[in-house]
Amino acid sequence: MDIIQIVGLGLIAAVLTLVVREQKPMFAFLLAAFTGLFIFLYMIGKIEAVISVLEQLADRSGIPSIYLKTILKIIGIAYIAEFGAQIVRDAGQDSVASKIEFAGKVLILVMAVPIIGVIVETVIGLLPAGG
Amino acid sequence: MLDWLAAWLRQIIAVVLLAGIVDLLLPNKSMQRYVRLVAGLIILLTILSPVMRALQGDFGTKLHESFDAWLDSPNQVKYKMPTLQDIQRDAEELKRKQDKAADALTEARLGEAMVLEIEQRTGLAVQAVQVNLVREDGAAEPAIEQVVVTLATSEEESDKLTAADDIGVTTEEIADVPDIEPITIDAEASQGDQASAPVDQAEEAMASVEEGKMVAIRSVLQESFSINPSLVAVRGSAAEES
Incomplete structure (x- = not known):
């Protein structure tokens, strides 16, 4: 379900950016940057699982x-x-x-x-x- | 033997898998070449590990050392930018040193000039004139805290006469003498360190200087250098001999 939330957030951000860009390009940029940051931080937590798997793999193979x-x-x-x-x-x-x-x-x-x-x-x- | 071979193969497979995952995880193409280089090096190292182990016993620790040394070194070398406060503090320090040096030079020069002046005007043999400058916080110019005139012991009587002329006019000012004494004791404290002379000896020396000379010297200094007479202390050289 995460992907739906993220795509929704991205779409909303994109529409808002388009709307705001006409009046205030500055805020459009801020909006885009913030959205990107949010998605990045949201997903970085999920990567933890991948990393732990990799660590196990490294452990077992003895590298x-x-x-x-x-x-x-x-x-x-x-x-x-x-x-x-x-x-x-x-x-x-x-x-x-x-x-x-x-x-x-x-x-x-x-x-x-x-x-x-x-x-x-x-x-x-x-x-x-x-x- | 077979165990060792299996472990080696497992390592290689794991590293290759890791490299594949890294390749997959990479955000864009531009980084790919660089990451592939590093991944390739790691795979190479893994494949070579039996050779290395055969050649140099503990290659694992060597690798660790190499990594640790490398990862630590950038932090140690990191240049610390001086903050504005640091720079200002350094500037203050330099300024203080400069002021101190300037004050020392001024004291020496003033002393020489005063010796010449006193000797010329009064004819007294002056051994030394010590000028103490004091610089208050925030003051741009140092102020004269005290002038200590040390007279030489061998004065000629005839010279005194010039000074004695003044005595007639200003003998009443002898009353000033007790006021000056505390200042002289201060000077003695700074000078007495090397001479290790007790205070009463200094007072004795002080008293031994005739009032006429003292007044003459004070008036000379006041006229030529506009120094407040109460700041001037005159002593005979007896204090330094004892």
Whole structure:
């Protein structure tokens, strides 16, 4: 039933935004941003179930918990960056939105640095020492 | 052997599944390349894990250390922007230091100038003139708190005569002397630290300075530097010798 509520909320927000936009574009933007925020926060609670399943999976298969943590962080960064970028894009600031996305990409790559470090170390260790 | 193989395969399958879910969860295409890179690295690491374990015993702890070091370092390096209060406090501090240095310089210069002036005008041999400046809060200019004139012991009698001229006019002002004494004791407290001279000795030294000289010096200082005579203390060098 959640999806009906959310779609209803989205539709109402869309209609109201269209109505208000003629008079006050500012409030139209605020309305859209608030709706987006509400849906985001509403759904973020539901993701908990998915995450707990993933944690169980990681636990049972015995992969290091650090992998799961990294992956979850990546998902979080991607979502938050995307969400912020969309709100800013709604406000008509495409350039700022693309900077937010850029920041998200950089932060995701930063997550990979320790993994790359370990792999590089291993590869160097594979090479015979001193030729 | 088979157990180990099963665990390894299970790990690989789990990681690949995870990567698939992440791919699915991603909000848009633009992030996909980056996330795929990281997911691919993690899969690679999982596949390589037996090799790593064979090569370097505790690769798991090494991985943890690497992650911890990486995750902690941005917080430690984080640059703290100074707040306006910090900047203002620093500015106050610098200003106070500057004022103090300026005051010290002024005291020294004033003292030198006073020594010259007194010696020229009265002919008395002056050992030193110590000027104490005090700066009240909010005051832009320091005020003279006290002037301590230390006379040298070997004065010539003839010099006194010039001073003695003044005595005739102002002998009545001797009554002022008790008023000044507390100030002199203050000066003694600051100077007596190195000389470790008791207060009564200072008073003795004070009394040993003839009133004529004192008055002469005061009038010189008042004329040339417009210093309030009550701020001027004159002492013989006996106080410093004892």
